[in-house]
Each structure stands twice: as C-alpha cells, then as structure tokens.
Amino acid sequence: MSDADTASPPLTAAALATRAAIVATAERLFRTMGYQKTTVADIARELKMSPANIYRFFPSKSAINEAICGGILVEFDAAVWAIARGPEAPAERIRAVFRLLQEQTIALFFHERRMHDMVAAALEEHWPVIDQHVHTIDAAFGHIVADGQAQGVFAPLDAEMTGRLLHLTCVMFTHPTLVEQCQDTKDLPLMAHAMAEFCLRALRPDAPAA
C-alpha cells in the first residue's frame, strides 16, 4: 500500500476489494496493452464500472501505476529481506543479495518490457514507493553488515552508512535507466559478482595492530 493511503480514512472491506480489483485489472492491461496506451476508461470498461467510480479510489492513472509498482517492489523487498535474515554466513548473504538484485532487475526489465516502462515512469516522478524500496534495500544490507560485525567477521564500520554504500555499488545493474543504457547486459552477472567480492574485501576486519 502506498504512503499516500496513510492520509486517507480506513477503507471498508468492500472498498478494499474494489481497490484491489482496479489494481489487478489495470496491471493486466498495462502488461498487455502497455502503460501509455491504457486509459482509465479502458480499465473501467473491463471492470464494468464508470470511470468516475475509479476516480473515487485513484486520482489518476499514475496513482494506479504507483500502487502496482509498490506491490511489485514490496515482493522484491521481501525476497531481499528473506536472504538478509537467513541462516547463511554474512558474506554469503551479501553475495546472494547482489545476485538477486541483478537477476531480478534483468527479469523484470527485459522479460517484462512493459513493466520496465512503468517503473521508469515511477523513478522519473519520484514516487514515495521508490524511496521506500531504496531505503528497505539499504536497511537489508545494513542488517547483514551488523550481523557480520556481531559475528566478528566484518569490520566495525557504521552499519547503516555501509548498507547505503553497498546498495549504491549495485546501481549499474539495478537502476532501470542504466540497465537500459547498458550495451552488454550479458556482462552484468559477472560485474555483479566482481562488485560483491570487491565490497567484501572492504568489509574485512582491520589487521590487529602489531
């Protein structure tokens, strides 16, 4: 659910169901017809309701898209956090998150080209769902760093800041615009792997003073 919802009064069960139906129908149309070509009237027709009824729930097509992207990103975030909280050694978790971020981005943006346009629109419009996603991944990395520090395998750096930095080193294989501009996406798995190993070197504890 998007940040914007927190300002509205709570919805009844029936209203929530309608809202979910609008989101599900819009997502199907965006994926098949494309985001730009789908109108609110198209969505209303599919749902056998009036456009005015849709506008009771969402002020614009862009707001529907925000709800859809928010849902996708929440799933994405949950997969990253499942790794971050997992039983593997902290270094393995860092490697796994790098791999997941890289693979999911390619899957999302290349195999589902229309989805790419939706998320790219989200980035250009600075939606709260995007900020929330970025902070959630920063925090997942920070969590692994803190765990590694507790186990004595990572250096005692600022865990929160280090989480942000780790996430920033992934930008070239997670940001839709950069992935789109990348001319050799088959290099991305190798680069993600190399970057993870490079970052793990930075996390090594300092040698004890002689």
Add this chain to the structure above:
Amino acid sequence: MSDADTASPPLTAAALATRAAIVATAERLFRTMGYQKTTVADIARELKMSPANIYRFFPSKSAINEAICGGILVEFDAAVWAIARGPEAPAERIRAVFRLLQEQTIALFFHERRMHDMVAAALEEHWPVIDQHVHTIDAAFGHIVADGQAQGVFAPLDAEMTGRLLHLTCVMFTHPTLVEQCQDTKDLPLMAHAMAEFCLRALRPDAPAA
C-alpha cells in the same frame, strides 16, 4: 574529435576551421537558447552560411552536439588523468578523482542546466564519445591501482577490472540521469567521500598469512 571522423578522409586546414566555427557557434546557441530550440538554420544564420554548407560537415544537429559533448568530455578526462598520473600517494589520487568526478558532474549538470540536456541526449543515443569517456576514466582508475600495487600499498587485484569497479561505484554521483533523480544533491559530496574511503579499504593488501 569523435570516432565517426576516423571513417572520413582528412580535412584541409580551411575545412577544420569551418568545422570548429560550426561547433563553437552551435555550442553558444545550445547554451543560450537550449539544445531543443536551436535549429541547424539558426546555426547557419549566425555563421552567415547556408544550412547546406553545415550539412557538408555534420549530417545532423545531433552530430554537432556529439562533437561538442566530445570536446567537453575530453577536457574532463584530461583533468582526471592529470590526477591519475600525478605525484600524490595512490590513495590520495583515488580520493581526488572521486572528488573531481562528483564536483564536475554537479558543476556541469546543475550550473549549466542546458549542458545537462545535451549530455543526457548523448547517453540516450549511445554515442561513441560517451563510451570512450567511460573507458578513459576506467583506465585512469586502473592506472592508479597499478601504481599503488607497484608501490606495494594496494592488493594485487586485477588492475583493469578494479579500475572499472571503482568507476562504477561513482555512478550515482556522475551519471546525469541519477544526479537529476537525486533528491538530496547536497548529500553527494559526503557520499562520494564515504564511497572513496570504502573502496580504499577494499584495496588494502591482504594480511600476511600467520
């Protein structure tokens, strides 16, 4: 000069002078009127020549823009290489390049907003001048890494790959699209500094085996 030139026969001194005049005039118009609003006819009028004469040198407005951006990036690259080849300790050179990349990007893209649009167009169109710039900066970082290895202060990693990785960690404060989407550009100097220190930790030599 752009890659495209290498396919053409060498230009006479007079032709080179005309070409330079076209580039200089176009750059002035792009900076004052904006890239989108300036036409080839505007450039021709300023130079008191026919548009046909301009097309003898450049097939399109976009090709003129490529030559301008190429010139700016070549200057930018030279400044980075001056640091890379400089007398400072290798770690200091890495810090200085991170600082320069971050400061130059902000200067270019914010204080010269119209320039930003020109470079953003270049990125979207995958111009050879952009690739060349990226490789030149990768190589400058690789050069510093190799120097640090020769001095025994950096770990014996693959210098070329490490140069690419160092440059990739800078993407968030050097890529015009990301800088544009960044909501807190006043954080960028701090992030660039923190990222440089993080990367320098990765470059530390391994502790000798006990």
